Amino acid sequence: MPPEDKDPILLHHPTRKSVGYFGAVCLRDGTFVYARELDRFNGQTFWDFMKLLQARSWQEGKRVVIMTDNAKFHHAKMHKAWREEQAPGFVLDYLPPYSPDLKPVERVWKMTRKLCIHDQYFPTLDSVIAAVEKEFARWTRGSEVLRKLCAL
DSSP: OOOEEEOOEEEEOTTSOEEEEEEEEETTTOOEEEEEESSOOOHHHHHHHHHHHHHHHOOTTOOEEEEEOOOGGGGOGGGHHHHHHHTTTEEEEEOOTTOGGGOTHHHHHHHHIIIIITTOOOSSHHHHHHHHHHHHHHHTTOOHHHHHHHOO
8 A cells, every 4th residue: 555644734713722633645546534633632642543544544465654754742652562563564654854845744734724714714613623624524535636746
């Protein structure tokens, strides 16, 4: 299975309340997997997302490689043993430090902002979530645009 890319996005409501998302794009077919995070990104929330991602991306005889940056919670000790158990079928591939431009999913976050929230007024954080997740729901079925956007 081609590598997948994953990294969180943080979207802000005008009152500065925010919602964050973990997301990944499968480079084989452009399917999008995401998880909303209202509190904070940490080792536990990342581990929960990895388990979700593994369940949705697992295929017999296929290897899943997750491209990620070096955020501290990506290396958390709490899920190190679990990551080692999953290898070599499900592994994290860390990008070099200080290379945010190399994360293909950043292109997805930029497109999300442009398509869903740019130049629009949202009276509540829930309305921001609804706008963003409407697009995300379409992408979960696969998107040629996302596949090409994240292709290496």
